[in-house]
Amino acid sequence: MYVWGRLARVAATAKGRGDYRFGDESRLSFRCLPIDIDFNMHLNNARYMMLADLGRMDIFFRAGVVRAAREHGWSPMLGGVQATFVREIKLWRRFDIVSSLETWEGTQIVGRHRFVLDTGETAAMVMTTAGVYQRKARRFLEIDEVVAALGQQVTPRPPTEAERIFMASHNGLRALAKTTN
Incomplete structure (x- = not known):
């Protein structure tokens, strides 16, 4: 299934x-299929990103982001990605x-x-930064605005040092990409 x-x-x-x-977690179960593998017979690096998209989409559906995006003209957009691969996911292997x-x-x-x-072991981890773009206003929304529009009252925890480094790295690379010809 593609x-x-x-x-x-x-x-x-x-x-x-x-x-x-x-604060909740989304858990989706899959099996590594022949369309997911590279010549090493394991899940290829691009497929990890696509499958992480499905994890985000599950959250978006269940939190009401998809419905709110349609109503308000929003576009959730991925900003940056960092991945680390620890163990292989071989062909036919089940994973969450x-x-x-x-x-x-x-x-x-x-x-x-x-x-x-x-087995419960982590095979890979993908960290992402994302935002919600409001097309009419041509701006990214403060995430607190999005959370309020979803009817939730949540105060985010402060980012960890690793998350701050990741966000700063993303912002620096983004700035470089905008100025490089």
Whole structure:
């Protein structure tokens, strides 16, 4: 099942997993399929990013972000990604993706996606920064505005040192990309 089939499955089953509240985790189960592998017969690096997208989409469906985005003309957008690979996910191996929204500051939200083997071991971790763009106003929203629009009252925890370094690195690389020809 390619990304669209997997996305359809996540969307169709989201309600059964209940509402997402900030601080919760999303857990999705998959199997490494022949379309997911590279010549080493394990999950290829690009597929990790696509599967992390599904973890985020599960959160977006369950938290009401997709509905709110349609109503308000918002576009959730990924800003940056950092991944580390610890163990292989071989062909036919079962694994879970455990996704969470860790914290936010201003217009940046930090997400985490752990790829967990059936043994409980972490195979990979993907950290992301993202934001919510309001097309009409041509601006990124403060995440507190998004949370309030979703009817939740949450105060984010302060970012950890590692999360601050990640956000700063993302901002620095973004600035460099904007000035490089």
